[in-house]
Structures are given as C-alpha cells and as structure tokens.
Amino acid sequence: QLQLQESGSGLVTPSQTLSLTCAVSGGSISSGGSSWSWIRQPPGEGLEWIGYIYHSGSTYYNPSLNSRVSISVDKSKNQFSLKLRSVTAADTAVYYCARAREQAYFDYWGRGSLVTVSS
C-alpha cells in the first residue's frame, strides 16, 4: 500500500520561502506512469493544483503560481519537495502531496500539512 507523508515548517514569515517534503513509502517514486503533485486547500475553500514532477525530473506548474514555485525529486530518498517563494497570507493552506495514476487522477494522498503564513 502506497503511503505519502508531508513534512516541513508549519509557520512561515511573509516574503520568505515555504518548504515541504513528501516522503513516499510502499512503492517507488520512479514507477512508470505515475507523476507526483502538490495540491493545496486554503481554510474553508476548495482545492488548487500547484504543480507536478515526474521521476525523470520534468515538471509543470500552475501558471498562476509558476513564477514562485519549484518542485524537485530525490530518487535516492524516494521523496519530492516543494518550494514556494515570496509567500503572503494568501498562501496559508493545507498542502497535500499526491500521486497521479497514469498522470491522470489522484489515487493516493498524504494526510496534509497546514502551513500558516504570519509574522
């Protein structure tokens, strides 16, 4: 059974960089046909896809966040990471990592990590 677990800072100062890591267990991040995404959900709101990475390292980001986002993969540790620069209060959200089966729909999710942007 694949499991994903987010970790990182729960409190970030405005204008700084949000950093989160998603550890994958029960399967390989290099498995073909899968891509690995970050998705966020502001308190009381809906879901927003942030970006994805493939095990090859290829990435694509939501155009609305593109200039501030980077996602990287560490195959040796079976994990992938998110960095979001120049954060504001609007970036306060629960951040989920998820696997897209066949690079399509999200069948495995982490439990989510609440990140609050505040001074």
Add this chain to the structure above:
Amino acid sequence: DIQMTQSPSTLSASVGDRVTITCRASQSISSWLAWYQQKPGKAPNLLIYKASSLESGVPSRFSGSGSGTDFTLTINSLQPDDYATYYCQQYNSYWTFGQGTKVEIK
C-alpha cells in the same frame, strides 16, 4: 485553462435519498473527469475516474456519467457516511478542480 463549475454548492438530503451533483467544464474534456469525496480534516478520496469508472473499494451506490462538458455524480440511497464535500476534477489539460458541493443532513 479549463474551468470546472459544480452545482449546487450545498445540498441538503436525508438518509436513503438519491443525490445528484453536476459538474460542467468550460470546454470539452472528453471523459477525463474524476470525482472525490472529502471529509473534514481529511484528504480527498478518489471515487470515480474516467467519468464513470468506479475506483476499487468504493461502494456501488456511487456512480458517474457524462462526457464532453457535462458530468454527473449520483449517490443512490444516501448513507450517513456520505455526508461530505464532493469535488470534480478534470485531467484533460493538466488538473483543475470544481469548487465543491457540500452534502448536508436535511
């Protein structure tokens, strides 16, 4: 980018009711649509993919239909465990979600 619009935003229903949630895409997405259920404090859970395929382990009272721009999620005989928020998501062109439909107790 493709916009997804769900209706209604909130729905009140009783146990045993048949519930229908609609999702409309801003352009044709063929059958590249998934549905998720989310309970408070939990991650979303995949219910339906490719518009009408039931994910393994999901009760058969859940069903999906539609293609192109108009899609429907139906819950036959609503159960107490089904009170939650439901999201549609297109994967024709990257990924976007609908705004959600909350199913409440009537």
